[in-house]
Amino acid sequence: MLTMLEEVVLLAVDEQTGSLRSTREFGTAYALVGAVFFDLALARRIDTDTEAIRIVDRAPTGNTTLDRVLAEMAAKPHLSTVRQWIEEIFLNRRDLEGEALSSLIGQGILRHEKSRRLWIIDVERFPMVNDRPQQHVKARLAQAILTDAIPETRDIMLVSIAEQCGLLGYVLSETQIQGRRQRVANLSRLETISRQVNEAIAGLDFTRQQSVGKIV
């Protein structure tokens, strides 16, 4: 089974060209940290309440990315809220996207191609070797959003990360998204980690608007 991080990065791969699509660069970085926390929660290594995040089991999961984040968390017990950890990992500039891509290549789902544009600029692409996992992720996402049924835990998490990464438009039409905007908001709100990621993104947007205001 793919991790939440791998699922959302796979969703970002254009199935026609193999290029990576991301419409919210900084928002995506925060959301990917959220995905790692979801993976740790699903592995029963961490738990959260309205604000705090705590380790409940330090045993390694066997996944390099998750175990590294778990070890970092164990080493810094003074950071106790979800928001603090989202920003801590974001500031460390860990390449979570790159790690997930490597894993997807290793699992035979993607392959890596590197070429040069205008003889200078390196262009990386990740064409699909096996498109079934991405189709499965898209189908679960559409099902979770377009029906009123209570989704599985993983699918609730997937909706919130895909929304934060600006990827819903690659699965549903604009009309479908507009018609189900409240449903997406309701599902995203169910998880503390999603709410904290949203607040972190909103805080970042506010800071950027203030910076632009000062320049103007």
Next chain:
Amino acid sequence: MIEATQETRAGWLVVAVKGRADAETADQLESALRSAVDQHAKVAADFRALDYISSAGLRAVLQAARAAQENHREFAVCGLSDSVKKVFDMSGMHHVLMIHGELPC
């Protein structure tokens, strides 16, 4: 630790839950609620003696509600303490669950 006891009252199977619902007890909570849903058409989770609920606990309740929905059973949550109600409110659980102040029976 969590304790779950069952009682049938006016057509409802009431599952009274006592203790803390967190990562350590979430499986136990989900199992108790799912088992009730398997047995009865109307299930009420009585949380008057639930002291604390974390995200793992909320997921357990939500997945029990999902099982009820899939099996066309009625599932209600009731008697939330102030601290537990705060967590339910922040998560917007009322959008997906039936939540009552008192037992529905």
